[in-house]
Amino acid sequence: MRIGVLTGGGDCPGLNAVIRAIVRKGADVHGHELVGFRYGWAGVLEGDTTPLTHESTAGILHRGGTILGTSRTNPYGGDADGTAAVREAMERAGVDALIPIGGEDTLGVAGRLSADGVQVVGVPKTIDNDLAGTDVTFGFQTAVQIASDAIDRLHTTAESHNRVMVVEVMGRHAGWIAAHAGIAGGADAILVPERPFDVGDVAASLRRRHERGRTFSIVVVSEGAVPKDGSGLTTTSGEKDAFGHERLGGVAVGLGQELERLTGYETRVTILGHVQRGGTPTAYDRVLATRFGVAAIDAAHEGRWGTMAALRGTEVELVPLADAVAEPKLLDPALLEVAEVFFG
Ligand code: F6P
Secondary structure (H helix, E strand, C coil): CEEEEEECCCCCCCCCHHHHHHHHHHHHHHCCCEEECCHHHHHHHHEEEECCCCCCCCCCCCCCCCCCCCCCCCCCCCCCCCCHHHHHHHHHCCEEEEEEEEEEEHHHHHHHHHHHCCEEEEEEEEECCCCCCCCCCEHHHHHHHHHHHHHHHHHHHHHHHHCCCEEECCCCCHHHHHHHHHHHHHCEEEEEECCCCCCHHHHHHHHHHHHHCCCCEEEEEEECEECCCCCCEEEEEEEEECCEEEEEEEEHHHHHHHHHHHHHEEHHHHHHHHHCCCCCCCHHHHHHHHHHHHHHHHHHHCCCCCEEEEECCCCEEEEEEEHHHEEECCCCCCHHHHCCCCCC
């Protein structure tokens, strides 16, 4: 078989490890020909391909980003007949099957293609860890490590200046990064999209802590967290991407100002942004990404179309693609209960 591989959506540490694993097992063991589509679905539609060989994927295991490039192109955007367009593009490229590596949007496209009979196996990717069907996505652990390292650094400067530090982390629909980095970094408040926050309650909690003698506090907030007052998401522009998502960012700014006003404590804001997605993946993410890549190419070899590699407990299994994209995987409330033990 000639199998096309693409990476779509936001990049994520571990993508190159997946590509390497698909090629190594797919070409060297199963004898398939692998071809990369550049820049996600854009490369599929435009026939922008690059050969993927043992040689061209050597030395990439530890590298962040994606050697294939990525985009948020949506083949079904507008009124387009995405299935027909992708089918024709696959025929032109002489490709029999696709392995898209992506999050809710890229795998959403994969799910629609699969429902229409296109031969597809998915690999779940997002630093947000909000894809259903898998316990964990690769890239998440790296993002958490970067965020908790940042919180450690903010701790010492917060303590030196007796300040409140508000740290904004990624997480559009789900607060997985905020909860994990917040617990790892000893945060004094964690605000997540799943639970709209009351800034007065946060201020009161910080005041209680400071009345007990502490002179600084760390507040971790997801970019997708919203206040209870109904003012909604904080966005950096009115623009939406091809899948209808707003560009989030900046909730920490208003929150920091309001906390300073309500408490009188000097406050500073740090927005970690894309730092969380860049650079080398952790060892855990390299291993998970490698396991997903091997499982995906094995699935394609066996013709198990319409599936996605997933981590269930400690095992990598195949689950229906549709399971991954039906609903986002939201934060387990039990995790927030653990975090709350240390608030105030
Ligand atoms: O989906 C992953 C993610 O990193 C989100 O946490 C964030 O909202 C979004 O991508 C940012 O996307 P972009 O790279 O387009 O700014």
